[in-house]
Amino acid sequence: MGSLNVTSITLPFAGPSVLACGAWLKNTVCLTQGNQAYLSPLIGDLDNADTRHKLDETVKHICQALNIKPEVVAHDLHPEFYSTQFAIDYADTHNIPLVAVQHHHAHIAAVCAEHHVTDTVLGLALDGVGFGEDGMPWGGELLQVAGEKFRRLGHLQPLAMPGGDRAAREPWRMAAAALFQLDHGDKITERFSNQPAAQTVATMLQQDLNCPSTSSMGRLFDAAAGLLGVNAIQSHEAQAAIQLQQLAEYHGAVGALIEGYQITPDNVLDFSPLLEVLVDSHQNNNDPSYAAALFHATLAAGLTEWIERTARQYDLTKVAFGGGCFHNEILLHSLTNRLMSVPFQVLSAQQMQPDDSVIALGQAWIAIQKTMTN
Numbered sequence: 001m002g003s004l005n006v007t008s009i010t011l012p013f014a015g016p017s018v019l020a021c022g023a024w025l026k027n028t029v030c031l032t033q034g035n036q037a038y039l040s041p042l043i044g045d046l047d048n049a050d051t052r053h054k055l056d057e058t059v060k061h062i063c064q065a066l067n068i069k070p071e072v073v074a075h076d077l078h079p080e081f082y083s084t085q086f087a088i089d090y091a092d093t094h095n096i097p098l099v100a101v102q103h104h105h106a107h108i109a110a111v112c113a114e115h116h117v118t119d120t121v122l123g124l125a126l127d128g129v130g131f132g133e134d135g136m137p138w139g140g141e142l143l144q145v146a147g148e149k150f151r152r153l154g155h156l157q158p159l160a161m162p163g164g165d166r167a168a169r170e171p172w173r174m175a176a177a178a179l180f181q182l183d184h185g186d187k188i189t190e191r192f193s194n195q196p197a198a199q200t201v202a203t204m205l206q207q208d209l210n211c212p213s214t215s216s217m218g219r220l221f222d223a224a225a226g227l228l229g230v231n232a233i234q235s236h237e238a239q240a241a242i243q244l245q246q247l248a249e250y251h252g253a254v255g256a257l258i259e260g261y262q263i264t265p266d267n268v269l270d271f272s273p274l275l276e277v278l279v280d281s282h283q284n285n286n287d288p289s290y291a292a293a294l295f296h297a298t299l300a301a302g303l304t305e306w307i308e309r310t311a312r313q314y315d316l317t318k319v320a321f322g323g324g325c326f327h328n329e330i331l332l333h334s335l336t337n338r339l340m341s342v343p344f345q346v347l348s349a350q351q352m353q354p355d356d357s358v359i360a361l362g363q364a365w366i367a368i369q370k371t372m373t374n
Contacts, residue, residue, distance in 0.1 A: 004065040006038040007351075009361065012116040015368035019059065019070035019090065021083040022360035023103065025128075025237070026353075027051065029059055030360035032368060033068045037113065039361055046082040055086060074099045074367035076106070076359065078131035099367040103130025104141045105150040106362030107322030107354075112145065113365040115320075115347045120146040122153075122316040124307060126331075127323030127355070128168060128218035128238070137161070139216025142267070142310055145320070148370040153310050154267035158213035159223060162201045167219070170233050171240045173201055174219050175226025178275045180205040195232065217325045220271060224295050227278040228288045238324065245328050247292035254293045256301035269306045274298045300334035308342060320347040322362075326354035 013035060020030040027043040040058050044051040063070065075087035077100050084100075091098040101109075107130075108123030123143040132138035133152070140156030160177040161167035167174055172195055176188045185202060192198040204211055218241065225231040225240035230247065234240055260274035274295065281291040307319055319339055326332050326348060336346050352358045 004062060005041050006062065006066075009037040009039065009113060009351075011035045011037055011113060011365070011368070012118060013368070013372075016071040016371050017068050018072045018074055018099075018364045018367045018371075019063070019087075020074040020101075020360040020363035020367060021055075021059075021076075021087040021090075022363070023076050023083065023106075023130075023356040024078065024081045026356040027055060027083060028357050028360045029055065029062065030364040031062050031066060031068055031070065032364050033066065037361060037364055038062065038066060039358075042357055052082050055083065059086075059090070070094070070096060072097050072099060072367050072371050074101055074360075074363035076100070076131065076363070077102050077133070097371070099363075099370055101363045101366050102133055102150065103359065104132075104138055104143060104323070105145060105366065106359045108143055108145045108150070108320050108362070109365045110352060110358035110362035111320040111322050111347050111349060111354075113361055114350060114352050117318065117320070117347060118147060119318070120144060120316060121318040121320045121347065122307065122311050122314070123150070123320045123322060124303065124335075125323045126217035126321075126325035129214060129216050132215075137212060137214040137216060139214055139218055139323070140220065140269070141215065142306065144314060144316070148366045148373060153314065154269065154306065155215040156217060156220065157264075157268050157270035157272065158215050159219055160205060160208075160211040160213050161219060162204045162211050164210055164212055168222070171222035171226035172232040173226070174223035176201050177205060177211070178223040178227060179279065182272060182276055182279065184279065192232075217323070221325070223275065224278055224292075227275065228282055228291050230288055230292070238327070241325070241328065244292045244295065245330055247289040248296045248330055251287070251289035251293040254290065254297050256297040257294055258301075260294075260298035261302035261305075263302075263306055263309065267306075267310065269302055271299070271302060274302075296328075296330045296334070300331060300338060303335055304338040307339060307344075311344065318345045318347060322349070322354055322358075324355035
């Protein structure tokens with residue numbers, strides 16, 4: 001295949017040739033033929049002209065090198081992603097059908113593709129953000145996934161993102177949102193007195209101005225890091241979450257906070273009691289490494305109970321993990337160990353990464369099955 005350094009994945013079935021255009025962050029593209037899926041090397045984040053051009057060139061190069069003419073194009077639900085716009089233009093130019101795939105459905109589908117699982121799974125998708133079917137930013141989801149179909153069975157308690165995407169880069173804003181949600185809105189300006197926008201953010205939260213809410217696990221990590229004073233403004237993606245994990249590893253394992261979460265009757269997992277403990281921990285100048293360890297242990301306990309309850313209700317025995325939060329070794333291992341002792345069959349990324357670099361593979365997997373059943 002010359003200079004084309006693709007990852008080849010054998011699928012458990014053959015189908016039409018699909019070109020899947022991936023996500024916004026860590027973009028890759030996937031091209032299928034028969035029962036083979038070919039995943040491109042990492043193209044990168046599509047926030048600049050260079051990587052967008054690289055996406056165009058990669059698609060052209062991979063189709064020529066493998067001598068494949070796509071019959072279907074798949075893309076993310078987000079209408080503003082360059083990869084979505086590219087897919088729409090490509091389908092229009094080549095007069096072939098388009099398949100839109102929800103971001104977290106694609107995460108779980110990629111794990112199913114890697115493990116050749118074609119029956120129904122309970123998918124736990126934990127990441128920074130993905131466009132939900134309701135137009136809201138999702139990121140902490142329990143999904144029932146059966147091939148090209150999925151159902152949202154539960155999600156994390158939503159938290160406001162003051163300033164929208166800016167809150168993803170500035171964890172202190174997520175911490176401010178947590179304070180507001182816990183009825184400590186009056187503490188925002190004092191706690192974040194070193195942030196020039198603190199008063200503005202407090203007002204935005206009070207008036208619900210430019211504060212979209214998200215169910216994202218990534219933003220929950222940011223809120224925790226901001227509350228503990230671990231990271232106020234990130235210099236790179238997931239920096240705050242990585243620092244929290246490092247602190248927890250430094251401290252070592254602790255028991256979970258039993259009252260640290262609640263599961264509502266409509267299956268929303270709410271970690272507000274845990275966040276309240278983090279607020280107090282910082283005020284009392286307690287060891288942030290202990291608080292970080294407690295945060296991880298309580299997340300694992302809450303997620304495990306949530307999964308067990310939901311799996312029993314829907315009679316599911318296979319659990320698939322997807323999303324960038326599964327780069328977190330503490331979360332991945334403690335969840336896996338807890339669930340395998342129940343016992344569940346736990347599926348997670350092995351030869352692939354758990355992050356958005358596999359979205360294209362998941363999109364292709366779903367599009368093939370959708371096309372074959374229509």
